[in-house]
Amino acid sequence: MSGTLLHPRLETYIETVCAQVKNREAHKLIREDINGHFTDALEDELERGWNEEEAVLRAIERLGQPEELGRSFHLIHQRRVDWPAIMCLAMLSFLGILVTIGNMRDMPFGQHDTMPWNTIAGVALGLGLGAAVFFANPRHIQKMWPLLLFGTAVLMLVTLVVGSSSRPFWGPKSLDGFDVFTMSPYLLALGLAGALSCERWKSHWRAWLLVFTVALMQILFALDGSPVLIVADIMLFVALVRHREVLWRFAVVAVPALVLGVRMTLIRLPLRYVVERFTIAFHAGTAPESIGYENYQTQLLVQNAGWFGHGMGGHPFLLAGSHGVFAFAELINLFGWSAGAVLAGVVIWLIARLWKRGMTLSQPFAYQSFLCLMTLLSFQLIYPMMIGLGVFPIIGVKMPFVSGGPLPTILALSSFGWLLNLLKRTEYRYQRAVEM
Incomplete structure (x- = not known):
C-alpha cells in the first residue's frame, strides 16, 4: 500500500x-x-x-x-484455472504421440526406435515444467529479465563461435548438442517483456542499449541460418511496434532490413531464387521434381487422405524431409481430413480463447510477456498447419506437440504454463501502475 x-x-x-x-x-x-x-x-x-x-x-x-x-x-x-485450455493441451500432447508412432516408417534411418520415446519424454518433461511455471511467482521471473535478455544474447554468441553444425559451412549450430537458437525466442520474449514494462529502460542510453541488443540478436539469428529467425522477427515486431518512440520504430524497421541485407550477402542467394522459394507453394505442380518437390508431395498426401485417412501403418505416400515440418500432413494421412479439421479447430479455439483473456491483463510485465509468448505460440501452431497443407513456403518451423520433436513441445508446454499462470491471477487485470 x-x-x-x-x-x-x-x-x-x-x-x-x-x-x-x-x-x-x-x-x-x-x-x-x-x-x-x-x-x-x-x-x-x-x-x-x-x-x-x-x-x-x-x-x-x-x-x-x-x-x-x-x-x-x-x-x-479468486484464482481461476482455465481447465478447458489445459484439457486441449493434454489432447494435443496425446495426439502428438500417436502421430509420431504412426509415422515411424517415414522417419530417417536410426530414429524409428528413439523418436517415439523422445516424444513421450518431451511431453512428460514439458508437462512437468509447465506445471512448475504455472505455480511460480511471476514477480521472481520479472526480476530476472536482464539475465534473460542479455544472457540469452551472450549464449547465442557463444554458440555461434564455438558451436557445431551438421552442415560444413552454413546451417543452424548447437552447443554440445543443445539447440540454443530454437529456445532463444522464448527466453528473449520474457527478457524483452521485462525491459518494455520498465519505464526507465525506454529512454536515453538504456533504450539505445536495448536497440543494439535487438540488433545483435537479429544478426546472430541471421549468421546462424536458423529457421526460427522469422519467428523471432514476428515476435519482436509485435512487441516493439506498439511503442510510439522513434527509437523503437528504428529497431522495428531498420534492424530487420539490415539483417536481411547481411544474410543475403553472406549466403549469396540471388533475389530471384528467394522469391521463387517463397512462392513455389502456390504453383508447386510446375516444378514437382525440383524446387516444388516437397510442397507438391505434401499436397498429394493431403488430397488423397480422404475423410478418415489410411490408418496407422498405411503410407501410400512417403515424404522426403523432416517429420516435424510435415507433421500436420502426416496427421491427415493417418486419420483423414476430419482429424485435421478437428485439430485445426481446437488450435484456433485455444489461441482465440487465450488472446481474448490475455487482452484483459493490465499489469505491464504480465501483458508484455503474454503478448510476446502468445505471438510465438500462435505462429508456431498455425504456420506449420499451412505447411502441412502444402500451401505455405517451407521454412523448417516445427509444430509443437504434433511434430514429435521434444524441444518444441517442451517450450510450448512451458510457455502455456506461464500464460495460464498469468491469466489465473485476477489481480493482474487491475494493476495498472508500471513497476520497477
Whole structure:
C-alpha cells in the first residue's frame, strides 16, 4: 500500500477484510482500494461538520461490513484455472504421440526406435515444467529479465563461435548438442517483456542499449541460418511496434532490413531464387521434381487422405524431409481430413480463447510477456498447419506437440504454463501502475 493509513481503526478494518481473501497478492490492491474509498468518505464527513474521530467512524461505517466485503473481494480475486485450455493441451500432447508412432516408417534411418520415446519424454518433461511455471511467482521471473535478455544474447554468441553444425559451412549450430537458437525466442520474449514494462529502460542510453541488443540478436539469428529467425522477427515486431518512440520504430524497421541485407550477402542467394522459394507453394505442380518437390508431395498426401485417412501403418505416400515440418500432413494421412479439421479447430479455439483473456491483463510485465509468448505460440501452431497443407513456403518451423520433436513441445508446454499462470491471477487485470 502506498502512503500511511489515516487511522488505526481503518487498519483493523482492512485486516479483517483481507483475512477473508485467500489470494495474498491481491491484498495490496484491496488495501489501496479501501483506503481510496475511505479517504473520499472521510473528506465528505468532515465537510458535514463532524469532528475527526466521529468522521472516521462514519467513513468506516459507509464502507460496509468487513466480513461481507472481504467475501466479495475473495470472489473477485479468486484464482481461476482455465481447465478447458489445459484439457486441449493434454489432447494435443496425446495426439502428438500417436502421430509420431504412426509415422515411424517415414522417419530417417536410426530414429524409428528413439523418436517415439523422445516424444513421450518431451511431453512428460514439458508437462512437468509447465506445471512448475504455472505455480511460480511471476514477480521472481520479472526480476530476472536482464539475465534473460542479455544472457540469452551472450549464449547465442557463444554458440555461434564455438558451436557445431551438421552442415560444413552454413546451417543452424548447437552447443554440445543443445539447440540454443530454437529456445532463444522464448527466453528473449520474457527478457524483452521485462525491459518494455520498465519505464526507465525506454529512454536515453538504456533504450539505445536495448536497440543494439535487438540488433545483435537479429544478426546472430541471421549468421546462424536458423529457421526460427522469422519467428523471432514476428515476435519482436509485435512487441516493439506498439511503442510510439522513434527509437523503437528504428529497431522495428531498420534492424530487420539490415539483417536481411547481411544474410543475403553472406549466403549469396540471388533475389530471384528467394522469391521463387517463397512462392513455389502456390504453383508447386510446375516444378514437382525440383524446387516444388516437397510442397507438391505434401499436397498429394493431403488430397488423397480422404475423410478418415489410411490408418496407422498405411503410407501410400512417403515424404522426403523432416517429420516435424510435415507433421500436420502426416496427421491427415493417418486419420483423414476430419482429424485435421478437428485439430485445426481446437488450435484456433485455444489461441482465440487465450488472446481474448490475455487482452484483459493490465499489469505491464504480465501483458508484455503474454503478448510476446502468445505471438510465438500462435505462429508456431498455425504456420506449420499451412505447411502441412502444402500451401505455405517451407521454412523448417516445427509444430509443437504434433511434430514429435521434444524441444518444441517442451517450450510450448512451458510457455502455456506461464500464460495460464498469468491469466489465473485476477489481480493482474487491475494493476495498472508500471513497476520497477
